Amino acid sequence: MPIENIPEIYLDNKKEKPDLFVYDFKMTSNVVKSKVNLGMNMFSFLQVGKKQVHFAGTAVAVNKDQSLLLKKGNWLWTELLDTEAIYYCKLFFFSEKRLLEFLEKHTENKVVVTNEEPYFIIRNDAYITSYLNSLSTISDAPAVFMENLLSVKFEELMLYLIQKYGKKFELYLYSLIISEGSAFKKTVESKIHSNLKLEEIAFLCHMSLSTFKRNFIKEYKTSPGKWLQDKRLQKAKRLLEEGICKPSELYMEFGYNNLSNFSIAFKNKFGISPNQV
Known part of the structure; x- marks a missing residue:
């Protein structure tokens, strides 16, 4: 089975990887253990279907009531249709540069985090539903405005999740920028x-x-x-x-x-x- 390089396969310009990128992923058949090289950290907001992912030292399964923040790296993805005839999730990719900028602006402690899980489970709530609707609304914005709009939306989401999950989420964000040794x-x-x-x-x-x-x-x-x-x-x-x-x-x-x-x-x-x- 070939390795899928994500988000590169979703980009119109394969040579330029943006710092922030949103993609609506849809499919109409099950995919089992597809090999994915995730080149950027990514939010996966599952809308319809079921998802299971294997990373180096762990595995996690979620349904449409949950979303995931996934660390970049090699994953095995299983994506399954549920009662609907389509699988749909909204993907939000962000670079380490943007993550570092956010942490420097909004957090005080430069903590060292090791051995954190490569994923963070987010419980979908009314805010997440509203947030995803707002992402869909700006998807038709002119390209010249899109980068600035996504910057605002990225910061809004991160601030909400820190408010919701507290220090646990903040520490997870720091773990995303710590290089791991051999696992x-x-x-x-x-x-x-x-x-x-x-x-x-x-x-x-x-x-x-x-x-x-x-x-x-x-x-x-x-x-x-x-x-x-x-x-x-x-x-x-x-x-x-x-x-x-x-x-x-x-x-x-x-x-x-x-x-x-x-x-x-x-x-x-x-x-x-x-x-x-």
Whole structure:
């Protein structure tokens, strides 16, 4: 699956990336685990549908009652239609330059933030609904005025969210401008019990599959396929021993296409079939 560079694919002029940019994204069919290189921090105001995103060390799912502020980087996006025949979200991109200008103008402390989540969930309310309507209203404004209008709207939104969520949101904004070190182990170990493929985990680590495998063997002294399979089978065995679920209810969750393949792998690992636990 090709990597989508966002917001570049939405820009008329691919060579010039604006500091602020709004885009209405719509689709009429489900998209599962599309690879996205997000080149700017972005608000995703979900209007119709459901959304799930995987980042390096975490994943989050939202519906139309929630919006997201996402950190730039590599993501896997799943976007699903709900009861309507269309998926629709309004995207608002902003540069680090504009973020820094806002923080310098409206916050006092130069805090250092590390290990923050790469997303912030926003509960949609009457203000957000009104705000999105106002963004739609200015979308027809002449280009010469658009930059100034978006500057005002960006500052308005940020001030509202700081008022609503307080220090928590302010600290999150600072985390967006802190460069992170290698999150390789954090990424790998957060995806042990997901059903992501190796290629997808490698993408979240900003690596090709071959580079990912080399780094993995160097770090864990075994192949990623064997290591992940062992970890997932151990978790599956614990769930079966605790009587939480049946083999037929969990094989897909641990990356197996069918119950038969899961049963064979389980028996090879533990000497008994899942039904015998």
